[in-house]
Amino acid sequence: MSETTIAASASQLAAARVMERADHLADISETPRGLTRIYLSPEHLRANALVGHWMEQAGMRVWQDSVGNICGRYEGEQAGAPALLLGSHLDTVRDAGRYDGMLGVLTAIEVVQALHDRGRRLPMAVEIVGFGDEEGTRFGITLLGSRGLTGDWPSEWLQQQDAQGISVAQALANAGLDGANIGQAARNREEIAAYLELHIEQGPCLEQEGLALGVVQAINGARRLTCRFTGLAGHAGTVPMNHRQDALAASAEWMMAVESITKQHGRQQVATIGTLSCAPGAVNVIPGEVTLTLDVRGPEDEALEALQQALLAQAGDIAQRRGVQFSAEEYYRMAATRCDPELQQRLVQAVSRVQGRALSLPSGAGHDAIAISGCWPVGMLFVRCQGGISHHPAESVMAADVALAIEAFCYAVNAVACGDS
Ligand SMILES: [Zn+2]
Known part of the structure; x- marks a missing residue:
């Protein structure tokens, strides 16, 4: 690997900022108590604006795409280079925890922040996406955000209604978007080289093994x-x-x-x-x-x-x-979604480097990576969560684990973008 990418002390500061930002995002909720943030709601747009602001602070060019994903790009050594895409989702289930999805976006911003702080550019651009809908809470159809990027949004989805009878098309219009333009969110294959997603485990395996991080082999x-x-x-x-x-x-x-x-x-x-x-x-x-x-x-x-x-x-x-x-x-x-073997290998190396050994495990829950894998190679990193609890306000991660996760994420992004062996 070319060089150390983030010092341990810097990763602790970055983790503290991630924890603070996760709390901040958790306040952007439809309900005053608990956290509920559904696709194309006013809270979704507020979360996008805040995350977009943080991306800008990390030196990224920021835009909201035509399906409501918040996107940022940090150029590589050559402008217009293919991007390594990092991301996860910003929507939640009802009465959710504050890390499922958001942790992947916030840690990705820290990876870019670490590059920006040192004025460093990689051979690839780094892009981050905060997907607008993964959980499917509002319309009962899932992965609307990531399927915007892959360009396989069936047109009948626009007629799908929420519990109030509001269609996807109307909800897009209410959010200042246009259902006729959803195809504009689709990305060309050659613009993106690979996708890495960090997510809480949502299960007890890492905790049982006494490990902070794991590498996902496949989504079940x-x-x-x-x-x-x-x-x-x-x-x-x-x-x-x-x-x-x-x-x-x-x-x-x-x-x-x-x-x-x-x-x-x-x-x-x-x-x-x-x-x-x-x-x-x-x-x-x-x-x-x-x-x-x-x-x-x-x-x-x-x-x-x-x-x-x-x-x-x-x-x-x-x-x-x-x-x-x-x-x-x-x-x-x-069908099962297999994570790319080479990306798994990069992640195993990165995780071994920060915690001595890596555990490979399957994901029992679905993720944005399922949709993305239809177009690009995907890799996933899991972070231990207390008791394996998710989709619940008691969802919890430790700042020390988040610091290790940021370190490993930085190593992996550098290794993939530089093509190091
Ligand atoms: Zn999730």
Whole structure:
């Protein structure tokens, strides 16, 4: 690596500023108590203005794009060079924490600030984007900000309405934007070289390992299925035990199998039966039909497919042995997003440098990087959060971890932009 990019003392000052700014942004909320900031709301525009101001202080040229993302650019050695894009989102769920999304934008500003303070330019430009919508809180559709950059905003999204009946098109107009211009937010492939996103982990793995930082291997793919065991309802008093076709007993046996089979398929895959309804649902009637949902997730699509097939095969075996029917219908599928191997390697080196070793882990939650990966290579850095809690006011990170994160982020950005080995 060419040189030290930020001193430890400077990273502590930078982390203190990030913590202060996260508090400041948390005050920009629709509700006086708690934090709620939804896409294209007055609070969203105020947050954009403030973040844009901080980007300008870090020496960046700043603009708001046509879907409402706040963007900044710090030129490289040659004006107009391709950019290394850093970012995350500035919108929140309802009654949110103050770091999910915002931490990635605020730490990225510190990376640029460190360059600006030393008058340093990299072979690549560095751009930062604060995405306007990742969570999908307002319109029930997600990643509107990042899909603006990739240019795959379906035109029917403009008609999508919020709970008040306001369409995306109207909300854009209310925010001073024009739905006819959303295509202008799309970026040419050659303008951006790669995307790096820093985010809180939203899970307990780093905390359990006693580590501040981790490197994301992949964002988990997910499938959701509606499953059904169909037996025969009957009199709870008159049908002998060995004559029953009890759909709930079959479901119970399968639920235990789902747990044990998933554990056998490795630590990174998870399966959950989250809902179950039993018919006819009376104390004195043998259950004739049980409907349940299965949610399976994992970082690799092939392994996930193998797990799903194993779980469904087991359900079929149980059903056959018990004389009941089993059926399953998949209603949702999201492919896993693999992080770019070279970017992962850069991040592993950067994280190892600041904390001695790096842990690679999958992301159980979705991120802007999912959309961006359709056009550009993506890498993600995770920061430990207390108790793995997110989407809740109790969301919390330590300033010391944020300082390490800024150091690692600076190393990684330098290494990627300079092409160091
Ligand atoms: Zn997030």
